[in-house]
Amino acid sequence: MHQQQFFDLDQGRNISYMNDCSSTSGYSSANSPTSMTQSPSHSPETFVLQNEFANLNLPAMSNSPSPQLQQLRGSPYQQSHTANQLLPSGSICMEIDGGSNNILNGNTNFGNMYMPVDHFYATPQNVGFSPIDGSIKHEYTAVLHIAEQPVEKFRFRYKSEMHGTHGSLNGINSKRTPKTFPEVMLRNYKGPAVIRCSLFQTNLDSPHSHQLVVRKDERDVCDPHDLHVSQERGYVAQFINMGIIHTAKKFIFDELLKKKKDRLVFQMGRRELSTKQVQELHQETEREAKDMNLNQVRLCFEAFKIEDNHSWTPIAAPVFSNPINNRKSAQTGELRITRLSKPTGSVMGNDELILLVEKVSKKNIKVRFFEENDDGETVWESYAKFRESDVHHQYAIVCQTPAYVNKDVEREVDVSIELIRPSDDERSFPPLPFRYKPRDAIVSRKRRRTCSTLTSSSGSSSGSLHNSLELPKTVPQQNVVNVSQHDQTISQEFGREFHLDQLINPESFRKILEQDSAELEKLCVTDIGVLETDGQLQADSADSHIHLQGSRYNRNLTSIYLGEIFKIFEIVRRAGDNQELFEASCKKVESLFNDHTQRNVNNDTLLHEVISQRKDALKLAIKTFHVIDYFKLQELAHMAQNADGDSCLHVACQQDREHYIRPLLKLGCSPNQQNGTGNTPLHLAVKEDRNNCIKLFLNAPGVKLDLSLMNDDGLTPLHMAIRQNKYDVAKNLINYDRSSINVANTKDGNNALHMAVLEQNVELIVLILDAENRMDILKSTNSAGLTPLQLARAKADARCVRLLEEVYPDKGESTMTWIPVNIKEEMDSSSAEDDEESNSEIPPQAIKTEEIEMVFKTEHDDDDNNQDKSDVKNQLKQLLSSKPKFEKLAAQLNEPTSHDANLPKWKELADKCKLQKYVWLWSSSEGMLNYVQQQSNDEYKYFALVLQELGMLNASD
DNA sequence: CGGGAACTGAC
DNA sequence: AGTCAGTTCCC
Structure with a gap:
């Protein structure tokens, strides 16, 4: 430790600091921890840190506040010249009474020796008083008030950073200009006083190990900082140019202890602390240092009166600033x-x-x-x-x-x-x-609605529309029927020809038909009405409205085309058995259908439109289905795809029109078709949470859904359901096709179990584990090479990990040491003596694996010649299916190999069978045998061959 | 001044 | 071996 001396220009005398700049610890503490045990009492020197204006013996001022002070109280204290300030340079110093500078001995550690020792140790009546820590309560009349809080965030600097300056601790209202600084005001007090600022912890009324420093003449002076105030100068103390030094962790204890000691000494007004006190302080400090928040501090302001005998008496309750947070730390720094x-x-x-x-x-x-x-x-x-x-x-x-x-x-x-x-x-x-x-459902419906309307309301486009609609004129029109007749027949036909009972939930649809026969009538009336005008669409007729199911909406492209098609249908139906007319009409309806699609924005077909209408347009939709069916235009329905690649089924799922799903399937819509973003209708149903649609899909007779189809996000419907934590959906999907759980998504290679693990959804994990193929999924690895268990260890909570560990055949034990990439090399090097580093594909071996491989390959290539193959396979099968035989084999395999006592035979076998990568899965041969049992022909047979080669295939005989 | 980032141990 | 809080360095 070095004492620093220099000549203070302001004071005209030598100043001495204890700041040891070679210390890494921050400022006040010396580098040697032993110094901490030194009591300040060993150094009787008197130090004062005080303002240049300090005048300890300033006579008491008159009772009446000075005009200046009154002005100050008016409000803007901050920039007042009368405010007592810690000035950037020269205004603060450590003053050595009598100009002496050499009394400090090397053992003394008085880093922040702020106390005027003479005054400090003076009077016995000071003993035990404590504004903060002590037990004696004081009634103070004077009050400290924080006029300006410090900024909330400030970067704490390490000592090593303190060469240049890095800006000072500003006031909370500070701007570029004007700057403000932490500032306190002493009220209800007359006479000179000292206002002290020091650094405190935020959770305790105890000093902080960090240092509050003021830059002064190339030196940093540590807290506490005292400012003198008086009637003349005003009772405002502004602490400017302060920085906060982050005490390095290893010095926290030392610094804290030192600060607490100094403080206690100051409060006790005694030179020496008792050993007991020192001990207590030690313990206390240890406790505090352990969980002190290093990224948050606050300023403590205290006020003292300096008595004639030079002792310091607190005159106001200490106040604390708001917390100051370390801008640098992730715990307290700015979030952005x-x-x-x-x-x-x-x-x-x-x-x-x-x-x-x-x-x-x-x-x-x-x-x-x-x-x-x-x-x-x-x-x-x-x-x-x-x-x-x-x-x-x-x-x-x-x-x-x-x-x-x-x-x-x-x-x-x-x-x-x-x-x-x-x-x-x-x-x-x-x-x-x-x-x-x-949601997509609403967007597309809105788009459909608005766009269709727009198209029809723009009169200019009606030209070609006209043409395409002229054809009905060529169709005989004599068979126009009256309304009531029409109503009846349509109802009948719905039931009869279209097999509605199979298509739609019969109750619901019947109900509608029965209840709403009046509505149905309206539907038909308007349709006929439109058509009856004369088959040509007039400009004014385009403005008329069609009433559907009591709801009124603008006649648009869709209703025009539908009207036209319905009309044709009506005519053809009335015409009876007229093949020629029927065929011509088919063509016409088809062209109308296509024409509509062409004109419709987004290329939604009539079917798309009809499906996405509100649910109360059910009958309109059914009628459309019926007509399409009638004219045998299933191909249209099947092909119908809008600009987004959505089929009618997509739209139905999106819009939650579950009752259309079966009719559409029946009409020939493909359930596995993927739209422009790779989604099947089922994807959409899952995504949009359309549970009824999902159920209908999964239960639709004669429909084979491909649950392995992935959308552009690389997800199957099951993946989506898991990500959305939809247990029931996932369950239904898994029940539908258990193999779907093994499908890995193409995003991160996670399969259903991986994803359930990521969701930390225990129910889902159990659900998946209860499905078949457990072994496959347990050993499956994602793109990162992690099995579900490993993934759980990395990302999921303990519950998931435990759950998985239980189902792994070896309780997951061996996975602890498993390293996905290197396992093979490790295995190889541990068992191979000489060669075979180069070709890792060939298991290193004493037995003739290559030969087996050749046999295997040739047999594999030659399907007819598989007598041997089935022989070994059957032998193995017998072996494994008999419990005693199985156990005997397992026991044999669990024995160590002849050449390596630490290597059980089964591991070597696994190695030879190219099952190394699964070895971690098994704690013993049983695990491996169980695994092999479940394998496909090839792997099974290969295993059998190797076993045979080892002479163990007949082990049980 | 204010900030980014590199380095360094400990987990 | 990777991560991160703590530290130092430097623009």
């Missing part, structure tokens, strides 16, 4: 979202969103979505879904958007995103805008 991968998402939620953020702590961060009304009140909030491991290197968060409250909003909703740090409820600022898009 720098970038969003996408500013929009579906109201359904579950969209992947990537946030680039300023340093965050993965254990202490949330992503909040919220919506505020005009008054700034929160009307909705929800949190994005992610795990700790989704926080990438503290700077990015991969999360899934929450669903919006109202999934049926028709327009976009603008909300905000912010980060929240739960530990201190800090929020990122500013919040980032995020736009929720209505």
Whole structure:
């Protein structure tokens, strides 16, 4: 430790500091911990840290406040010249009484020797008083008031950073200009006083190990800092040019102990602390140092009166500033979202969103979505879904958007995103805008509706429409029927020709038909009415309205075409058995159908339109189906695809029209067709949460769904259901096709179990594990090479891990040491003596594996010659199916090999059978044998051959 | 001044 | 071996 001396220009005398700049510990403490045991009493020197204006013996001022002071109280204290300030240079110094500078001995550690020792140790009546820590309560008349709080965030600097300056601790209202600084005011007091500022912890009324320093003449002076105030100068103390030095961790204890000691000594007014006190202080410090918040401090302001005998008496209760947070730390630093991968998402939620953020702590961060009304009140909030491991290197968060409250909003909703740090409820600022898009169902319906209407209302386009609709004129029109007749026949036909009972839930549809015969009548009337005008569409007739099921909407392209087609249908039907007419009409209806599709925006066909109409347009839809069926235009229905590649089934699922699913299937719509984004109708049903559609799909007779189809996100419907934690849906899907659980998504190679693990959804995990093929899925690895268990260990909670460990054949034990990539090399090198480093495909071997391989290959290629093959296979089968034989073989295999006591035979066998990569799965030969039993022919047979080669195939005989 | 980023141990 | 808080360095 070195004493620093230099000449103080202001004071005209030598100044001495204890700051040991070679110390890494920060400022006050010496590098040697032993120095901490030294009592300040060993050094009787007197130090004063005081303002240049300090005048300890200033006579008491008159009672009446000075005009200056009154002005000050008026309000803007801050920039007052009369405010007592810690000035940037020269205004603070350590003053050595009598100009002496050499009394300090090398053992003394008086780093922040702020006390005027003479005064300090003076009077016995000071003993035991304590403004903060002590037990004696004081009634103070004077009051300290914080006029300006310090800024909330400030970067704490390490000592090693303290060459240049890095800016000072400003006031909370500080701007570039004017700057403000922490400032306190002493009220209700007359006479000179000292206001002290020191650094405290935020959770305890105890000093902080960090240093509050003031830069002065190339030196940093540590806290506490004292400012003298008086009537003349005003009672405002402004602490400017302070910095906070982050004490290195290893010195926390030392620094804290020192500060506490100094403080206690000061309070006790005694030179020496008793051994007991020192001990207590030690323990206390140890406790405090352990969990002191190193990234948060606060300023403590105290006021003292200096008595004639030079002792210091507190005159006001200490006050504390708001916490000052370390801007640098992830625990207390600023939160900010720098970038969003996408500013929009579906109201359904579950969209992947990537946030680039300023340093965050993965254990202490949330992503909040919220919506505020005009008054700034929160009307909705929800949190994005992610795990700790989704926080990438503290700077990015991969999360899934929450669903919006109202999934049926028709327009976009603008909300905000912010980060929240739960530990201190800090929020990122500013919040980032995020736009929720209505679900696809609503978007497409809206588009369909508005676009169709637009098309029809633009009169200019009616030219070609005219032409295409002229054809009905060529059809005989004499068979126009009256309305009531018509109504009846249609009802009959629905039931008879179209087999409605098979197509639709019979109850519901019958009900509608029976209840609403009047409505149905209207439907027919208007249809006929339109058609009856004269087959040509007049401009004014386009303005008339069609009433459907009591709802009124504008006549649009769709209704015009439908009307036309219905008319043809009516005519043909009335014409009876007229093959020629029928065929011509088929063509005509087909061309009308196609023509409509061409003109319709988004290329929605009549079927798309009809399906997506509100549910009360059921009869219209049924009639359309019927007509299409009637004219044998199933191919149209099958092919019908709009610009998005959506088939009618897609639309039905999207719009939750479950009752159309069977009719559409019957009409020939393919259930496995993928739309423009790779989604099958089932994908959409899962995505949009259309449970009835899902059920209908899965239960549709004669329909084979391909559950392994993946959309453009690489997900199957099951994957989506798992991601949305839809247990029932997942269950239904798995029941439909158990093999679907093994399908890996193409995003990260995760299969259903992996994904359930990621969701930490125990029910789903159990559901999947209860399905068949358990072995396959347990050993499956994702793109990162992780099995579900490993993934669970990496990303899921203990419950999931435990659950999985239980189902792994070896309780997951061997997986602890399993290294996916290197396992093979390890196995090889542990068993192979000499060669075979180069070709890892050939198991290193004493037995003639190559030969077996050749046999195997030739047999494999030659299907006819498989006598041997079935022989060994059957032998193995017998072996494995008999319990005693199985056990005997297993026991044999569990024995160590002759050449390596640590290597059981089964492991070597696994090696030879190219099953090395699964060895970790098995704790003993039983596991491997069980596995082999479940394998396909080839693997099974290969195993049998190797076993035979080893002479173990007949082991049981 | 204010900030980014590299380095360094400990887990 | 990777991660991260803590530290140091430097633009």
